[in-house]
Amino acid sequence: MRSLHQWFESFKIAAGAIKANKARGILTTLGIIIGIVAVVTTMTAANGLQNRFTESISTIGSDVLYVSRTPWVFTGRFFQFRNRKNLTMKESEKLERYLKQAKAVNPNTFTNRNVKYRSQVLENVNIIGTTEKHTMVSVAAPQYGRFIVHNDVQYKKFNCVIGWEIKDHLFKDIDPLNKKIKIGRNFYRVVGVMEKQGSAGFFGGPNFDRQIFIPITTLMKAYGSFNRPFNIVVKAPSQEAMTDFEYAVIGEMRKIRRLKPTEENDFSINKMDTLMNAYNNVMGVVVLIGLLITGISLFVGGIGVMNIMFVSVTERTREIGIRKAIGAKKSTILTQFLFESSSICLLGGLVGLILSFGVTQIINLLVMPASISIPIVFTAIVISILVGVISGIIPAYRAARLNPIEALRYE
Amino acid sequence: MSIRIENMSKVYKLGATSVEALKEVSVTVQDNEYLAIMGPSGSGKSTMMNIIGCLDTPTSGAYFLGDHDVSKMNDDQLAEIRNQKIGFVFQTFNLLPRADVFHNVELPMVYSGMSSARRKKMAEVAIEKVGLTDRMKHRPSELSGGQRQRVAIARALVNNPSIILADEPTGNLDSSTGAEIMVIFDQLNRSGNTIILVTHESDIAMHARRVIKLKDGMIESDTPNKEGIAA
Numbered sequence: 001m002r003s004l005h006q007w008f009e010s011f012k013i014a015a016g017a018i019k020a021n022k023a024r025g026i027l028t029t030l031g032i033i034i035g036i037v038a039v040v041t042t043m044t045a046a047n048g049l050q051n052r053f054t055e056s057i058s059t060i061g062s063d064v065l066y067v068s069r070t071p072w073v074f075t076g077r078f079f080q081f082r083n084r085k086n087l088t089m090k091e092s093e094k095l096e097r098y099l100k101q102a103k104a105v106n107p108n109t110f111t112n113r114n115v116k117y118r119s120q121v122l123e124n125v126n127i128i129g130t131t132e133k134h135t136m137v138s139v140a141a142p143q144y145g146r147f148i149v150h151n152d153v154q155y156k157k158f159n160c161v162i163g164w165e166i167k168d169h170l171f172k173d174i175d176p177l178n179k180k181i182k183i184g185r186n187f188y189r190v191v192g193v194m195e196k197q198g199s200a201g202f203f204g205g206p207n208f209d210r211q212i213f214i215p216i217t218t219l220m221k222a223y224g225s226f227n228r229p230f231n232i233v234v235k236a237p238s239q240e241a242m243t244d245f246e247y248a249v250i251g252e253m254r255k256i257r258r259l260k261p262t263e264e265n266d267f268s269i270n271k272m273d274t275l276m277n278a279y280n281n282v283m284g285v286v287v288l289i290g291l292l293i294t295g296i297s298l299f300v301g302g303i304g305v306m307n308i309m310f311v312s313v314t315e316r317t318r319e320i321g322i323r324k325a326i327g328a329k330k331s332t333i334l335t336q337f338l339f340e341s342s343s344i345c346l347l348g349g350l351v352g353l354i355l356s357f358g359v360t361q362i363i364n365l366l367v368m369p370a371s372i373s374i375p376i377v378f379t380a381i382v383i384s385i386l387v388g389v390i391s392g393i394i395p396a397y398r399a400a401r402l403n404p405i406e407a408l409r410y411e
Numbered sequence: 412m413s414i415r416i417e418n419m420s421k422v423y424k425l426g427a428t429s430v431e432a433l434k435e436v437s438v439t440v441q442d443n444e445y446l447a448i449m450g451p452s453g454s455g456k457s458t459m460m461n462i463i464g465c466l467d468t469p470t471s472g473a474y475f476l477g478d479h480d481v482s483k484m485n486d487d488q489l490a491e492i493r494n495q496k497i498g499f500v501f502q503t504f505n506l507l508p509r510a511d512v513f514h515n516v517e518l519p520m521v522y523s524g525m526s527s528a529r530r531k532k533m534a535e536v537a538i539e540k541v542g543l544t545d546r547m548k549h550r551p552s553e554l555s556g557g558q559r560q561r562v563a564i565a566r567a568l569v570n571n572p573s574i575i576l577a578d579e580p581t582g583n584l585d586s587s588t589g590a591e592i593m594v595i596f597d598q599l600n601r602s603g604n605t606i607i608l609v610t611h612e613s614d615i616a617m618h619a620r621r622v623i624k625l626k627d628g629m630i631e632s633d634t635p636n637k638e639g640i641a642a
Contacts, residue, residue: 005521005524005525005526005527006521006522006524009521016509016510318505319507319508321505322505323507323518323522324490324493325464325466325493325499325505326493326494326499326518326519326522326566327490327491327493327494327495327519327522327523327570328490328522329486329487329490329491329522330487330490331487332522404466405461405467408466408501408505
């Protein structure tokens with residue numbers, strides 16, 4: 001009960017002290033405001049990047065494995081991977097035959113070519129060779145027209161399905177269906193347009209709107225199959241069965257490749273998790289550095305608060321003397337000044353949060369989807385109170401230790 | 412609650428030299444006494460007041476306030492004793508400048524942890540005793556010197572202390588206002604409060620029933636004052 005009264009009293013004193021020195025309070029708070037805006041914006045941006053990345057790879061599907069020659073992410077050991085045999089159409093067909101539980105097995109390969117329609121040219125477009133089963137392993141579907149069908153693959157047809165961005169660039173308002181576009185040296189008939197994925201080239205990541213799908217057989221025939229990167233995409237029967245399924249795939253692949261039990265795998269299994277982990281590792285470091293740098297501004301703000309608290313303690317030496325004479329204990333005085341410094345910082349934190357909402361809106365409009373989440377708000381409030389307590393503790397301790405007789409005599 | 416001081420000394424160390432402000436002083440003060448401590452500057456009366464007021468502890472000797480051995484207390488225990496047992500009235504009033512009359516008077520009770528309803532009631536009673544009910548919401552800067560000292564008196568007596576300790580209470584006031592303040596002390600003593608005045612003005616000391624004169628840290632004389640108002 002007693003401490004509750006004193007806390008309330010401390011709060012009133014803090015409010016009074018801030019009100020009494022408005023200009024000083026505002027200037028001191030400004031340091032904290034800037035610090036909080038910087039930190040919150042960094043956290044928001046990190047969140048935005050994370051969302052954007054998750055969104056951009058969501059088309060890959062989390063119940064899908066990629067059998068490839070090399071892992072997507074690796075360090076060193078490059079030459080060991082380089083000397084591996086490439087995967088082939090035959091191996092894909094065998095895997096499909098043996099792997100009964102798989103929902104779908106789909107080979108794909110890709111190349112980069114310039115694409116042309118009349119005078120419109122797009123350079124270095126990602127051309128993906130695939131089969132009709134692509135729609136089973138990916139969530140992407142055609143917006144209009146159709147996807148590659150079995151016939152296209154079987155008879156090596158020069159048909160293509162284009163991504164949204166390709167359509168926008170090459171055709172503008174014209175209906176692209178049944179138009180002929182030139183990919184490399186060959187002409188293809190547009191049979192479909194993929195729906196918009198909306199992840200326009202995220203930090204060098206794949207841009208799923210800037211792709212063209214053609215039958216895999218056509219791609220091999222037109223652009224060659226030698227040493228071409230080749231993936232076999234397999235879809236697990238369910239999300240839960242992923243782990244078992246991965247072992248099954250490895251087992252079948254080893255059989256197909258006729259590996260002895262002592263031999264290492266000469267292929268790699270890739271999945272979205274691998275990519276996610278790699279991304280999280282990189283982003284973790286980037287965000288940490290960002291927070292460190294923005295944290296410096298908060299640190300400087302904290303120094304400002306500490307400075308002002310020292311001034312405040314000196315100015316109010318006599319007041320401290322009076323309070324001690326009529327019965328304030330050390331802890332009471334300590335709490336009073338800690339309350340004052342944390343109030344300043346909390347105020348700064350709240351104003352900083354409000355400003356951060358504005359900054360986030362701007363980021364949202366101009367750069368990427370970003371939003372301030374409840375945990376970020378919570379963290380910002382905790383951080384600002386913490387900065388207040390840390391920067392107030394030394395001045396408050398000095399105040400608490402004052403000798404009442406000397407403090408009362410202070411002019 | 413009585414005061415018992417036995418062989419009390421206080422030594423201040425100033426660098427290499429040490430100054431003995433009080434030398435083996437022994438005093439006993441009974442309940443409801445009206446005591447004046449007099450002496451020229453440097454006589455040790457401020458030191459005496461600080462120790463009696465529990466703002467400081469003696470270097471040697473004993474100080475009993477009722478049953479409490481104050482000379483052995485730590486800072487927080489002293490703060491609690493000051494809060495419960497001592498009411499201070501200072502020469503320079505020592506009110507909180509940003510707080511109004513009510514809050515200044517209420518403050519000792521905040522530190523003793525009283526509920527705000529009870530604080531309000533008791534503060535109002537104390538303010539009424541010094542006749543400032545109509546000034547409750549004023550700040551010290553809006554009051555005259557005499558009124559400020561009356562606020563200080565209200566604050567001193569609000570926690571029903573054992574001793575009211577007044578250090579030159581009229582020192583910053585003109586003589587007629589000073590006389591008004593002394594009337595309040597006289598009344599408080601008559602209604603049962605122990606009052607200790609520290610002063611160098613003999614006409615102020617004449618209000619008390621007992622006068623102790625200090626000189627060079629020792630008691631020069633300790634005489635009852637027949638002309639004291641309550642005698």
